[in-house]
Amino acid sequence: xxxxxxxxxxxxxxxxxxPHNARTLAALTANPSCDRRSLLDAAGIDKDALAAHLxxxxxxxxxxxxxxxxxxxxxxxxxxxxxxxxxxxxQALGLTLPEVSYExxxxxxxxxxxxxxxxxxxxxxxxILSAAHRRSDPxxxxxxxxxxxxxAGHQAYLEPDxxxxxxxxxxxxxxIKSFPVIHGQPDPIKATAALTQAAAYVLAxxxxxxxxxxPPDRVSDTVILVNPRNFTRHPTATPFSAxxxxxxxxxxxxxxxxxxxxxxxxxxxxTFDLAPGPDQKPTRPRNELVAALATVRPHYTPGCxxxxxxxxxxxxxxxxxxxxxxxGTAVRDDLAGIDTIATALDLTDGRMHPSRDKQDITQxxxxxxxxxxxLQQDTA
Amino acid sequence: xxxxxxxxxxxxxxxxxxxxxxxxxHLHLSDQPLMLLALKQTxxxxxxxxxxxxxxxxxxxxxxxxxxxxxxxxxxxxADAVTAYIDACQRHREHLPATSNKPARWRYTDAPQxxxxxxxxxxxxxDLGDDLRFRSVDESPGSRAVQRLGHWLTYLTDRADLxxxxxxIPMTSFLGMHWVSGQSPQEDxxxxxxxxxxxxxxHAASGRDAAHTAEDPAxxxxxGPATDAAFDNDHLAPLFDAYARARRRALGLEQTRTLQELxxxxxxxxxxxxxxxxxxxxxLQALPEAKGTARRWDHERTxxxxxxxxxxxxxxxxxxxDNAVAAAVRLACMEHAAAAFAAGRTAGDPFVRAELRTTGxxxxxxxxxxxxxxxxxxxxxxxxxxxxxxxxxxDPVLMEPGQLLACHTHPSARYKICEVTPGDGDTLVGxxxxxxxxxxxxxxxxxxxxxxxFLVFTIAPAPYRMPEFPARDQTPWTHGGPPAGQPYHSDExxxxxxx
Numbered sequence: 001x002x003x004x005x006x007x008x009x010x011x012x013x014x015x016x017x018x019p020h021n022a023r024t025l026a027a028l029t030a031n032p033s034c035d036r037r038s039l040l041d042a043a044g045i046d047k048d049a050l051a052a053h054l055x056x057x058x059x060x061x062x063x064x065x066x067x068x069x070x071x072x073x074x075x076x077x078x079x080x081x082x083x084x085x086x087x088x089x090x091q092a093l094g095l096t097l098p099e100v101s102y103e104x105x106x107x108x109x110x111x112x113x114x115x116x117x118x119x120x121x122x123x124x125x126x127x128i129l130s131a132a133h134r135r136s137d138p139x140x141x142x143x144x145x146x147x148x149x150x151x152a153g154h155q156a157y158l159e160p161d162x163x164x165x166x167x168x169x170x171x172x173x174x175x176i177k178s179f180p181v182i183h184g185q186p187d188p189i190k191a192t193a194a195l196t197q198a199a200a201y202v203l204a205x206x207x208x209x210x211x212x213x214x215p216p217d218r219v220s221d222t223v224i225l226v227n228p229r230n231f232t233r234h235p236t237a238t239p240f241s242a243x244x245x246x247x248x249x250x251x252x253x254x255x256x257x258x259x260x261x262x263x264x265x266x267x268x269x270x271t272f273d274l275a276p277g278p279d280q281k282p283t284r285p286r287n288e289l290v291a292a293l294a295t296v297r298p299h300y301t302p303g304c305x306x307x308x309x310x311x312x313x314x315x316x317x318x319x320x321x322x323x324x325x326x327x328g329t330a331v332r333d334d335l336a337g338i339d340t341i342a343t344a345l346d347l348t349d350g351r352m353h354p355s356r357d358k359q360d361i362t363q364x365x366x367x368x369x370x371x372x373x374x375l376q377q378d379t380a
Numbered sequence: 381x382x383x384x385x386x387x388x389x390x391x392x393x394x395x396x397x398x399x400x401x402x403x404x405x406h407l408h409l410s411d412q413p414l415m416l417l418a419l420k421q422t423x424x425x426x427x428x429x430x431x432x433x434x435x436x437x438x439x440x441x442x443x444x445x446x447x448x449x450x451x452x453x454x455x456x457x458x459a460d461a462v463t464a465y466i467d468a469c470q471r472h473r474e475h476l477p478a479t480s481n482k483p484a485r486w487r488y489t490d491a492p493q494x495x496x497x498x499x500x501x502x503x504x505x506x507d508l509g510d511d512l513r514f515r516s517v518d519e520s521p522g523s524r525a526v527q528r529l530g531h532w533l534t535y536l537t538d539r540a541d542l543x544x545x546x547x548x549i550p551m552t553s554f555l556g557m558h559w560v561s562g563q564s565p566q567e568d569x570x571x572x573x574x575x576x577x578x579x580x581x582x583h584a585a586s587g588r589d590a591a592h593t594a595e596d597p598a599x600x601x602x603x604g605p606a607t608d609a610a611f612d613n614d615h616l617a618p619l620f621d622a623y624a625r626a627r628r629r630a631l632g633l634e635q636t637r638t639l640q641e642l643x644x645x646x647x648x649x650x651x652x653x654x655x656x657x658x659x660x661x662x663x664l665q666a667l668p669e670a671k672g673t674a675r676r677w678d679h680e681r682t683x684x685x686x687x688x689x690x691x692x693x694x695x696x697x698x699x700x701x702d703n704a705v706a707a708a709v710r711l712a713c714m715e716h717a718a719a720a721f722a723a724g725r726t727a728g729d730p731f732v733r734a735e736l737r738t739t740g741x742x743x744x745x746x747x748x749x750x751x752x753x754x755x756x757x758x759x760x761x762x763x764x765x766x767x768x769x770x771x772x773x774x775d776p777v778l779m780e781p782g783q784l785l786a787c788h789t790h791p792s793a794r795y796k797i798c799e800v801t802p803g804d805g806d807t808l809v810g811x812x813x814x815x816x817x818x819x820x821x822x823x824x825x826x827x828x829x830x831x832x833x834f835l836v837f838t839i840a841p842a843p844y845r846m847p848e849f850p851a852r853d854q855t856p857w858t859h860g861g862p863p864a865g866q867p868y869h870s871d872e873x874x875x876x877x878x879x
Contacts, residue, residue: 065422069422069423
């Protein structure tokens with residue numbers, strides 16, 4: 001075990017690590033400058049458990065109804081060895097699939113239960129490589145293959161919905177999502193999130209091929225999203241270019257190498273261990289945990305609640321410290337360089353003298369204040 | 381540049397109390413708006429779960445769709461309720477005499493106004509409209525009404541995209557025009573917390589405290605259309621399961637019982653938001669109307685009248701996706717509406733002008749000198765009267781000479797910047813009046829300000845002319861016109877997408 005792993009292990013405590021998945025990788029690109037999240041994710045810490053222990057709202061809690069709906073849709077699409085999927089992909093990719101061979105990688109060697117990711121990954125790898133080298137009859141559709149991506153020196157197992165292989169040698173990632181495409185247009189935010197997840201699969205697949213000396217362009221930048229069409233449950237397939245997301249994600253993965261730097265900044269003996277007791281209930285005193293979290297710099301934005309379990313902790317912290325970021329990106333950007341509301345208002349009201357680099361912004365603040373005062377006078 | 385709103389947001393966060401923004405209401409508020417809360421089922425695209433609506437704060441009506449099976453009876457009831465409200469607006473019409481550029485016409489004296497909690501509900505109604513307006517009309521009772529409902533929802537949500545329209549208004553955005561809270565704009569989209577900031581209960585120490593209390597997960601109810609995960613898991617999922625089980629075994633009584641329970645659950649779920657909506661309505665109604673508000677409502681009634689005429693004369697649904705020309709027309713209309721609304725608010729509202737001054741789109745100050753006799757010799761040699769004035773301002777002036785300006789005191793007058801002389805933190809701006817002052821022979825002296833008067837100058841809105849767009853048969857096939865080399869059939873059923 002590397003010393004990095006050991007140090008991250010200390011942060012996490014006794015519980016086994018939660019590996020990265022496509023969703024957490026996608027979140028990396030949503031708020032890359034958040035050291036707190038980078039560190040907690042790298043250490044595989046269960047952020048939802050932290051939030052629950054701190055008695056916070058859990059913004060990423062999943063609705064059972066949404067999950068059921070998603071699963072039902074995916075089943076419908078991949079039913080009968082992917083039969084509904086084939087004509088869709090044929091159209092979206094221009095596949096020539098005279099005969100389609102379909103392989104379910106959900107379980108390897110056993111009939112019912114899901115096998116371990118290592119085993120499924122080994123199976124996926126051999127299927128993909130034999131297709132890429134045309135050693136055997138190529139498998140054109142792989143259902144739930146397991147890929148592996150190196151994230152900050154760790155192996156993360158990722159599970160795309162479907163991989164499609166074209167006869168001319170190109171792989172496509174296919175994602176089955178249950179949000180609708182209405183009149184040809186999906187919700188842009190959801191589509192971007194789906195493409196960022198797909199980008200993780202593309203990178204993982206490229207890593208697999210690169211290990212075997214195959215070029216990255218064997219995996220297409222074009223990702224196929226399969227969604228319900230309009231207001232029905234019938235699937236439709238739409239090709240999207242995930243080029244931007246792939247570039248973005250690989251850049252952020254590269255940045256994760258600065259982990260040792262972040263670790264060096266921590267006070268010794270920092271840990272986020274929940275110290276579960278014999279009944280698995282966390283016993284860590286809450287104020288200790290809050291203090292430990294405070295040692296890592298967050299980058300809070302009001303949008304965090306859409307992708308981070310700890311959003312409400314960081315919000316409370318930002319509010320208590322009177323940070324401008326708590327008021328949204330417009331205020332934060334307006335006040336670039338001033339972190340707290342108190343400083344901004346002290347400069348505005350002349351209780352504080354601006355340093356040389358804050359002179360312009362102070363002038364702007366006082367100008368706005370003067371205008372507001374005029375207005376109050378007029379309306380009073 | 382610091383936006384005034386940013387400063388106010390910080391003040392609100394610092395003091396814990398909301399700050400007043402504009403104190404004039406720019407959108408008409410009907411005496412009898414249709415309040416509408418919608419919940420959608422988690423999962424499917426636009427499957428409604430429940431709608432609470434009505435014009436009487438004490439008697440909301442709850443329409444419930446079963447968790448599985450047909451939504452037709454619910455939609456048909458919704459269609460009847462909404463159509464009845466819209467029909468009531470068509471009771472009286474007024475006659476408009478001919479003007480120089482318009483023939484005599486008539487319009488309805490009222491128009492529908494639907495108030496919903498947030499922008500997400502507008503999007504949900506838009507999706508619902510997209511679904512319903514293409515439904516086929518068949519023998520089943522109510523199918524025509526449901527299709528008509530789709531048409532109206534599309535019309536209303538379309539209007540909601542137009543700045544200044546008051547046909548369908550999300551309450552949080554409406555409140556946000558008048559009050560600045562100490563939380564982020566994202567959090568302002570939650571009606572309960574925003575209203576807690578604005579109008580805290582009497583016992584609350586501050587708006588911030590009230591908002592904190594309002595956020596308590598145990599009592600907080602999101603205003604829809606999505607239900608939150610906790611509510612789904614703890615309350616809806618068990619009832620949905622029970623309903624599905626009863627339905628599979630065809631236990632009619634059990635089904636009815638589950639639906640009644642769901643009805644009670646959702647009525648309690650929506651009631652707090654319903655009360656908040658009326659609380660917000662009362663607050664907004666107390667604000668005095670700005671000058672242009674009545675005129676904007678006139679436009680709203682014209683648009684409504686036109687839509688009614690279209691429905692009786694043609695009535696084909698709007699296509700799922702506009703063709704190129706229709707899309708360009710729509711965009712032009714939106715730009716025009718946005719510019720007109722911005723200009724109207726600037727002219728009528730000192731807060732809006734103050735905000736523009738903080739972003740460099742306006743400047744204000746006292747008039748120092750005035751030269752009422754100044755004249756120019758035009759290219760034809762005729763003498764033109766161009767009075768000049770100088771304004772002393774401490775606002776940063778980012779505009780260049782030549783820029784045309786407008787001033788709130790005389791909306792039709794135009795001022796051209798002649799020179800900008802920056803001083804020590806202050807600026808002298810030389811202006812020439814180029815429009816609105818009349819001619820040498822018939823001067824309008826009222827436009828000349830007194831020395832010392834405090835004026836705010838804003839960038840003059842560009843004169844608007846609707847660009848000309850080609851007719852469909854003149855449109856190239858690349859932009860949605862008829863196919864190349866084929867005659868154009870006007871009776872072609874355009875835009876009907878297969879469903």
